[in-house]
Amino acid sequence: MSTHPVEFVSPTQFRARVDEALHDGGLRENFRSAMQFLRDKRASQFPDADEMEGLRDVGEAVRKHALAHLPALLEKLEAQLRARGVHVHWAETPDEACAIVHGIATAAGARRVIKGKSMVSEEVELNHFLEARGIECLESDMGEYIVQLAGERPSHIVMPAIHKTRRDIAELFAEKIPDSTYTEDVDALIRTGRNVLRDRFMQADIGVSGVNFAVAETGTLWLVENEGNGRLTTTVPDIHIAMMGIEKVVDTLEHAIPLASLLPRSATGQATTTYFNLITGPRRDGEQDGPREMHVVLLDNGRTQAYADEQLRATLQCIRCGACMNHCPVYARVGGHAYGTTYPGPIGQILSPHLLGLEASRDLPTASSLCGACAEVCPVRIPIPDLLIRLRNEANRQPDDGAAQRLIGQGASFSVGQRLVWRFWSGIYASPARYRLLRWAATRLRVFTPRAQLGWTQHRTPLRPARRSLHDLMRERRQAK
Amino acid sequence: MSGARERILARLRAANAQAAGTPPDVAAYYGARAAALGASPREVRVARLCECLRASRADVIVSPRGEWTAAAVAALRRRGVGRLAHALDPAARALVAALPPDIDAIAFRDPIERWKREIFEHCDAGFTPAAAGVAATGALLLNHGRDLPRTLSLVPPVSLILVDENDIFDDLHSAASAQRWAHDMPTNRVLVSGPSKTADIQQTLAYGAHGPRELVVIVVTGGEGAA
Numbered sequence: 001m002s003t004h005p006v007e008f009v010s011p012t013q014f015r016a017r018v019d020e021a022l023h024d025g026g027l028r029e030n031f032r033s034a035m036q037f038l039r040d041k042r043a044s045q046f047p048d049a050d051e052m053e054g055l056r057d058v059g060e061a062v063r064k065h066a067l068a069h070l071p072a073l074l075e076k077l078e079a080q081l082r083a084r085g086v087h088v089h090w091a092e093t094p095d096e097a098c099a100i101v102h103g104i105a106t107a108a109g110a111r112r113v114i115k116g117k118s119m120v121s122e123e124v125e126l127n128h129f130l131e132a133r134g135i136e137c138l139e140s141d142m143g144e145y146i147v148q149l150a151g152e153r154p155s156h157i158v159m160p161a162i163h164k165t166r167r168d169i170a171e172l173f174a175e176k177i178p179d180s181t182y183t184e185d186v187d188a189l190i191r192t193g194r195n196v197l198r199d200r201f202m203q204a205d206i207g208v209s210g211v212n213f214a215v216a217e218t219g220t221l222w223l224v225e226n227e228g229n230g231r232l233t234t235t236v237p238d239i240h241i242a243m244m245g246i247e248k249v250v251d252t253l254e255h256a257i258p259l260a261s262l263l264p265r266s267a268t269g270q271a272t273t274t275y276f277n278l279i280t281g282p283r284r285d286g287e288q289d290g291p292r293e294m295h296v297v298l299l300d301n302g303r304t305q306a307y308a309d310e311q312l313r314a315t316l317q318c319i320r321c322g323a324c325m326n327h328c329p330v331y332a333r334v335g336g337h338a339y340g341t342t343y344p345g346p347i348g349q350i351l352s353p354h355l356l357g358l359e360a361s362r363d364l365p366t367a368s369s370l371c372g373a374c375a376e377v378c379p380v381r382i383p384i385p386d387l388l389i390r391l392r393n394e395a396n397r398q399p400d401d402g403a404a405q406r407l408i409g410q411g412a413s414f415s416v417g418q419r420l421v422w423r424f425w426s427g428i429y430a431s432p433a434r435y436r437l438l439r440w441a442a443t444r445l446r447v448f449t450p451r452a453q454l455g456w457t458q459h460r461t462p463l464r465p466a467r468r469s470l471h472d473l474m475r476e477r478r479q480a481k
Numbered sequence: 482m483s484g485a486r487e488r489i490l491a492r493l494r495a496a497n498a499q500a501a502g503t504p505p506d507v508a509a510y511y512g513a514r515a516a517a518l519g520a521s522p523r524e525v526r527v528a529r530l531c532e533c534l535r536a537s538r539a540d541v542i543v544s545p546r547g548e549w550t551a552a553a554v555a556a557l558r559r560r561g562v563g564r565l566a567h568a569l570d571p572a573a574r575a576l577v578a579a580l581p582p583d584i585d586a587i588a589f590r591d592p593i594e595r596w597k598r599e600i601f602e603h604c605d606a607g608f609t610p611a612a613a614g615v616a617a618t619g620a621l622l623l624n625h626g627r628d629l630p631r632t633l634s635l636v637p638p639v640s641l642i643l644v645d646e647n648d649i650f651d652d653l654h655s656a657a658s659a660q661r662w663a664h665d666m667p668t669n670r671v672l673v674s675g676p677s678k679t680a681d682i683q684q685t686l687a688y689g690a691h692g693p694r695e696l697v698v699i700v701v702t703g704g705e706g707a708a
Contacts (some may be wrong), residue, residue, distance in 0.1 A: 194691060228635060
């Protein structure tokens with residue numbers, strides 16, 4: 001498995017990949033129709049606007065409350081987990097998180113890992129890390145399995161293989177899965193995947209999963225899924241390792257309930273998913289199944305940077321439903337891979353600068369028309385456009401202006417030339433006399449306007465000042481009366 | 482890695498995030514909604530549960546209390562089930578007593594390690610009693626623990642679940658508060674709302690992704706007390 005090298009892209013070549021994606025007609029068609037499908041499904045789940053707004057208020061309040069008490073809740077969660085016999089690990093960086101998982105595997109002599117869907121494990125590139133050390137790491141979510149088989153990365157956080165057509169997958173399975181015959185029948189393809197993975201569930205030594213909500217009060221991990229692979233991953237292997245960002249905690253079990261209603265409705269337009277899987281500790285005495293050993297890995301990876309700033313902290317309210325990308329006009333046109341980050345789309349644009357630093361991600365916050373669709377659909381009301389503007393400003397600040405909370409990569413887009421242009425502009429517009437002078441010059445010297453105007457003239461006719469300024473026209477009009 | 486723990490917590494504390502306003506009152510939100518909608522009678526809850534489950538492609542059979550085992554046997558027969566895995570709870574014992582000779586009952590007595598292959602490859606169906614039903618979303622609560630292994634409702638291709646009409650609540654919040662879930666969490670509470678499914682291939686829905694391909698639900702009606 002996975003002899004295919006995974007392609008690691010970097011967000012620094014964002015513009016080049018966007019250009020490529022925009023010229024890929026097939027890709028654009030796939031995303032456009034898939035996004036429309038998901039938008040319609042979500043809309044059908046919220047027929048009552050009052051109910052939706054009320055529930056969003058509660059969801060937002062729950063997440064804000066959890067973040068306001070985050071350090072205390074993490075300690076409470078840890079204590080509750082430990083009381084149930086769960087091992088709790090803390091990781092500051094992706095490498096630390098991977099090393100923790102590798103350490104557990106080594107201690108247990110494990111060779112085979114099966115994975116339920118986990119964006120944190122994607123974020124830390126766990127598969128890559130373990131396979132480089134001789135441990136097989138197999139994705140079991142159908143979408144993730146397809147993406148792994150193709151040697152690619154997910155293009156959407158909820159539907160990882162959304163960029164692929166049925167035909168792409170038919171060809172992939174026929175090529176990569178021994179003894180399989182070519183078919184485009186979706187039921188047959190899913191049966192093939194099921195059969196391959198069933199054996200692997202039986203043989204796996206370790207199951208790695210993500211976490212949707214971690215309940216501090218009870219030490220419960222709440223997992224949301226449709227396929228049953230998450231349940232198998234957390235039930236059949238002897239060891240279960242759950243990986244989660246430190247922001248995933250909620251205070252009480254009751255607090256998770258509105259989120260568990262918002263998440264599937266916003267994500268895939270389902271009233272609920274097939275399974276809510278609430279795990280409270282490993283197998284207890286007298287029980288016949290479930291893992292004998294359980295671990296939770298808590299990952300920071302830049303989240304504390306977002307947390308340090310009151311405005312940017314809202315980034316951590318996210319429950320990873322993907323509604324923002326489904327409704328984003330930019331995501332729908334360029335697709336998930338163009339971003340080059342684990343989390344694409346609007347949430348990725350505001351989260352990745354903390355995970356990767358603004359140096360590598362400086363162009364991401366600019367890939368938005370600020371239309372506001374993402375904020376309008378966000379189930380926990382993250383003000384995504386405001387955060388995009390903030391991050392644009394952070395990228396364009398002077399790199400060392402003595403900011404109290406300096407973001408990593410602050411000033412990555414700063415340029416002296418641009419700064420001077422804006423100074424010049426504000427100097428003119430701040431003074432009536434200078435503005436009059438500019439007006440006079442612009443209307444008289446208009447014939448000298450250059451014909452090539454950077455990117456503007458690539459697809460448009462050049463801009464040229466009018467013969468008469470609006471001020472002049474208005475003055476004449478008043479005098480004529 | 483305890484250094485990492487201390488450093489992460491220290492950074493979070495340094496942010497001095499203050500508790501913004503009062504803590505969220507989730508109960509008040511659901512209470513207000515319930516008051517606005519009015520408490521629904523049992524028949525309405527049962528009907529809603531059945532409707533939602535059927536919309537998720539479950540086979541729902543409503544059966545009077547005295548006849549549910551016969552209804553279950555008929556449903557198993559229709560699917561050609563030859564081997565039924567079960568736990569040792571009273572409902573399972575009642576069903577096993579009613580099984581005809583051509584359906585083998587396989588009791589989940591031993592740790593799964595001893596018979597993993599058998600349950601994966603040779604059990605056609607698994608029986609589990611639900612502790613509650615959630616009408617609003619058509620979900621059934623399975624409290625897995627000492628008396629109920631989790632694999633029963635997960636690995637065999639057909640999952641047979643029994644729910645009592647007296648245990649059906651309007652929504653998840655009312656079920657969780659009435660039954661005081663947070664006070665006593667079993668190892669694994671699962672809410673099931675249909676057969677396993679996926680839409681990962683071009684948004685086309687396919688059933689039986691990894692878990693059961695079919696979900697059969699028996700809702701017992703009439704009288705009080707255990708089935």
